[in-house]
Amino acid sequence: MSFSSSATHFVQTSGERASLLLATLRRLPAVFERRRLIADAMCSLGLNMTPVVLFVGLFMGMIVSLQTGIELSRIGQQDQIGLIVAVSMAREMGPFITATILAATAGSSIAAELGTMSVSDELAALEVMSIDKLRLLVLPRVVALAIMCPMLTVLCDGIGILGGGLVASSQLNVGWDLYSETAMDSLRPVGGWFGLPFDVFAGLLKSFVFGIIISTLSCAEGLRAKGGALGVGHATRAAVRDSIILVIIANYMISQMLYDL
Amino acid sequence: MDESTEPPSAAASDVPVIRFDDLHKSFGKQHVLAGLNLDVERGKTLAIMGASGSGKSVTLRHIIGLMKPDSGRVLVEGVEVAKMTREQLSEMRKGMGYVFQDGALINWLSIGENVALPLRENTNLSDKEIRERAQHKLELVHVPDAWNKMPSEISGGMRKRIGIARALITDPDIILYDEPNAGLDPEIARSINATIRHLADTLEVTSIVVEHRIECIRVVADEVLFLHEGKSLIQTATADFFASQHPRLLRFFGQDSLPPSANPHS
Numbered sequence: 001m002s003f004s005s006s007a008t009h010f011v012q013t014s015g016e017r018a019s020l021l022l023a024t025l026r027r028l029p030a031v032f033e034r035r036r037l038i039a040d041a042m043c044s045l046g047l048n049m050t051p052v053v054l055f056v057g058l059f060m061g062m063i064v065s066l067q068t069g070i071e072l073s074r075i076g077q078q079d080q081i082g083l084i085v086a087v088s089m090a091r092e093m094g095p096f097i098t099a100t101i102l103a104a105t106a107g108s109s110i111a112a113e114l115g116t117m118s119v120s121d122e123l124a125a126l127e128v129m130s131i132d133k134l135r136l137l138v139l140p141r142v143v144a145l146a147i148m149c150p151m152l153t154v155l156c157d158g159i160g161i162l163g164g165g166l167v168a169s170s171q172l173n174v175g176w177d178l179y180s181e182t183a184m185d186s187l188r189p190v191g192g193w194f195g196l197p198f199d200v201f202a203g204l205l206k207s208f209v210f211g212i213i214i215s216t217l218s219c220a221e222g223l224r225a226k227g228g229a230l231g232v233g234h235a236t237r238a239a240v241r242d243s244i245i246l247v248i249i250a251n252y253m254i255s256q257m258l259y260d261l
Numbered sequence: 262m263d264e265s266t267e268p269p270s271a272a273a274s275d276v277p278v279i280r281f282d283d284l285h286k287s288f289g290k291q292h293v294l295a296g297l298n299l300d301v302e303r304g305k306t307l308a309i310m311g312a313s314g315s316g317k318s319v320t321l322r323h324i325i326g327l328m329k330p331d332s333g334r335v336l337v338e339g340v341e342v343a344k345m346t347r348e349q350l351s352e353m354r355k356g357m358g359y360v361f362q363d364g365a366l367i368n369w370l371s372i373g374e375n376v377a378l379p380l381r382e383n384t385n386l387s388d389k390e391i392r393e394r395a396q397h398k399l400e401l402v403h404v405p406d407a408w409n410k411m412p413s414e415i416s417g418g419m420r421k422r423i424g425i426a427r428a429l430i431t432d433p434d435i436i437l438y439d440e441p442n443a444g445l446d447p448e449i450a451r452s453i454n455a456t457i458r459h460l461a462d463t464l465e466v467t468s469i470v471v472e473h474r475i476e477c478i479r480v481v482a483d484e485v486l487f488l489h490e491g492k493s494l495i496q497t498a499t500a501d502f503f504a505s506q507h508p509r510l511l512r513f514f515g516q517d518s519l520p521p522s523a524n525p526h527s
Contacts, residue, residue, distance in 0.1 A: 116368075117367075117368070120363070120365065121361045121362075121363070121365040122365050122366070122367055122368070124327055124361070124365065125359070125361055125365035125366075125367070126367075127327065127354075128325050128327065128354055128357070128359040129354065129378065129379045129382070129383075129427075129431075130351040130352075130354045130355050130379070130382075130383055131378065131379065131382045131383065132382070136382065
């Protein structure tokens with residue numbers, strides 16, 4: 001594919017995704033009447049991923065604690081492990097890990113589901129029945145992930161901090177009391193909305209945006225899938241790949257906006 | 262506004278319900294429709310025949326606005342489909358039913374909810390009334406006990422029937438069938454054909470059936486149109502079609518003469 005056609009493709013798909021998001025936001029007043037579909041999507045796309053998020057979050061906290069703990073103990077600062085684990089989980093690791101897991105699981109599931117509907121004429125059937133597919137299919141998924149991504153992030157943060165504490169107390173000779181005290185102290189400053197600690201608020205804001213990015217991109221790729229099973233495969237791959245890339249870019253931009261002013 | 266985009270008037274009952282006017286459609290270098298003209302009169306069933314890839318399904322998709330022509334016009338009730346606003350197109354579609362080749366049922370909804378879906382999404386009817394209407398349509402296509410089944414649990418023939426029931430749920434004036442016999446054994450195909458004929462006779466809907474099985478055409482069609490090289494080779498009454506000795510038709514059916522006309526309803 002030449003550079004110009006790649007650039008054209010990039011602009012076209014970006015435009016499609018942006019217009020899908022805007023069209024979905026215009027349908028937000030229909031959220032209440034879609035509550036059952038939203039609840040179903042929250043369960044299938046978010047709640048079912050809880051064990052994975054907890055498992056990965058636990059080990060990420062343990063890894064952060066171990067890696068930083070080894071270095072800090074060399075300079076006699078291992079009592080700061082709680083602070084580092086808590087802040088890094090709340091600011092970065094929790095939202096990003098959760099988003100990556102959701103992109104790989106929920107994102108691929110959305111793209112495959114809508115892609116299969118597209119190639120099997122189910123979307124065309126909705127169109128000929130004058131049924132608004134954005135209200136029926138896209139809105140519930142976007143709202144569900146926008147809610148579930150922050151909720152899972154809270155769990156990921158919590159279990160990650162817990163995992164860090166386990167490593168700190170068992171392998172780095174940092175007492176549990178000291179670890180939990182420094183961790184809680186680091187999260188204490190209130191500066192975010194709703195009285196939340198600023199770092200927790202920043203992480204939740206990120207994960208809210210990540211949820212919207214993953215669901216919108218995955219819906220867009222699924223809706224435009226063509227060409228049978230191969231097309232569904234392409235859509236799924238593009239949804240996961242582009243979601244993760246855009247999550248990373250959005251992560252940087254939100255961090256810049258929140259911490260650099 | 263162009264004259265052809267005005268809503269139909271009372272005098273419109275004289276004009277064909279569906280009219281194709283010199284329609285052209287290409288996909289890349291492949292010219293699928295190359296000047297297609299056709300008329301469908303109110304209450305009649307037109308069968309469209311033709312070789313694979315001759316543009317039969319493309320023709321149907323133009324009628325319901327899923328495709329736009331490269332040139333030429335498709336008029337439904339005297340209104341040009343390509344010039345309709347989104348709202349006009351939506352209203353027109355509510356008066357039409359479209360039966361897809363494999364039913365195109367929504368896989369995560371039960372059979373009953375598939376049939377009820379257009380009413381749930383587009384009307385304010387009560388749940389009770391929607392269920393009653395959907396159940397009535399299921400009975401009309403002879404699958405009264407299918408409500409709670411899922412699309413993955415039913416046979417191809419049943420999917421077709423459910424697709425027909427869903428197309429009927431809004432009591433449309435026009436029904437479009439895309440190869441209703443495709444992939445079915447002769448016994449189920451006969452049953453589907455009888456259902457289509459029964460609906461045409463009892464509900465007096467205007468129908469277009471895309472099909473290349475002679476057995477189906479005999480039973481369901483009032484008129485037959487044969488697509489050849491993107492144009493209408495012939496559009497005539499079913500009996501006349503089967504009496505035709507056109508060389509292209511003889512070649513298509515692979516015999517010296519066409520099968521004898523046996524249109525039981527004519």
